[in-house]
Amino acid sequence: MATDSFPGPEAINMLSHLSREHELLKKKNLEESFEWKRLYNEVTELKGNIRVFCRCRPLNEVENGIGLKKVVEFDSSQDTELQIISSDSSKKQFKFDHVFKPEDNQDAVFAQAKPFVTSVLDGYIVCIFAYGQTGSGKTFTMEGSPENRGVNYKTLEELFRISWERNDIIRYELSVSMLEVCNEKIKDLLVEHSNQTSKKLEIKQAADGILDFPGLFEARVHSTEELWELLKSGIRVGSVGSTSANELSSRSHCLLRVIVMRYDLVNEKTTKSHLWLVDLASRERVGKIDVEGERLEESQFINKSLSALEVAISALASKRGTPSSPSCCRVH
Numbered sequence: 001m002a003t004d005s006f007p008g009p010e011a012i013n014m015l016s017h018l019s020r021e022h023e024l025l026k027k028k029n030l031e032e033s034f035e036w037k038r039l040y041n042e043v044t045e046l047k048g049n050i051r052v053f054c055r056c057r058p059l060n061e062v063e064n065g066i067g068l069k070k071v072v073e074f075d076s077s078q079d080t081e082l083q084i085i086s087s088d089s090s091k092k093q094f095k096f097d098h099v100f101k102p103e104d105n106q107d108a109v110f111a112q113a114k115p116f117v118t119s120v121l122d123g124y125i126v127c128i129f130a131y132g133q134t135g136s137g138k139t140f141t142m143e144g145s146p147e148n149r150g151v152n153y154k155t156l157e158e159l160f161r162i163s164w165e166r167n168d169i170i171r172y173e174l175s176v177s178m179l180e181v182c183n184e185k186i187k188d189l190l191v192e193h194s195n196q197t198s199k200k201l202e203i204k205q206a207a208d209g210i211l212d213f214p215g216l217f218e219a220r221v222h223s224t225e226e227l228w229e230l231l232k233s234g235i236r237v238g239s240v241g242s243t244s245a246n247e248l249s250s251r252s253h254c255l256l257r258v259i260v261m262r263y264d265l266v267n268e269k270t271t272k273s274h275l276w277l278v279d280l281a282s283r284e285r286v287g288k289i290d291v292e293g294e295r296l297e298e299s300q301f302i303n304k305s306l307s308a309l310e311v312a313i314s315a316l317a318s319k320r321g322t323p324s325s326p327s328c329c330r331v332h
């Protein structure tokens, strides 16, 4: 009978010593990681819970073809300021947390959004949204294309990467929902993946203060590939129209919600956080853009909802609560 496959008393002693060492090392790593996390979130808060970035896209072929001139000037030594040149050649300066120039690519934009991913995985509620005039590049920035992925894809990829990296100490479960707000109606863009039929959705405030949409489908996702397939199907279902200013104009607010369930193996606590990635419909100067009938009504709804958003953001910025913006809602 072969006995050398059973460890002797010395080997058992050594194994238990190694196991104790491993436990101590794991505890030390955990303590360091929590300290790092605390400092990281302190820095994030100091930088401000609301950040505003401005991205200027390059002029396209049509705009160049008809000889349109650039009306934005950048200071090469400052990446937080730009100047708008008016028709009388006077200049007006605007300041942001960061300004992206026409030559800045999708990676440069994502580099600024990346730190928020860590915040979501640490239990914060984060919302990243693109706001701007029709054709200014909101969908390009958020969605991008398969060759030129935007903030949505890169953020979700990073979310998965960090959650796997932390697997030793924290277990994450990620689910996504995708919805569209068009003419003040909420549509579930992933309903075809559920066993339900499309139904009217409403916004409710849950007991914990977080906004919820009872009945909205939540798809559990395990990888970026799986998630991307889901998003593509949601995008197909979304509404697209056209204005004279942009041929493929988004006529609705498109919202992607990632629900992050976080189980902390150290303190055995479960927390839930949300990441919102939003491509807003564009505010339109109805008098200047050739819209009529149904499109005109849509534009009026869009403008009204964007005005409400402005009120909510101003209230958050001045740290006041408004009836429509729960004070627990934290926007980075």
Ligand SMILES: Nc1ncnc2c1ncn2[C@@H]1O[C@H](COP(=O)(O)OP(=O)(O)OP(=O)(O)O)[C@@H](O)[C@H]1O
Binding pocket: 056, 057, 058, 060, 102, 132, 133, 134, 135, 136, 137, 138, 139, 140, 141, 246, 248, 249, 250, 251, 280, 281, 282
């Ligand atoms: N940074 C950029 N670099 C190159 N092309 C860009 C950039 N931003 C936008 N574009 C191009 O400009 C066009 C309009 O962009 P996009 O559709 O993203 O605008 P939008 O703000 O979402 O418009 P709408 O609100 O009408 O839907 C698209 O063809 C897009 O590929």
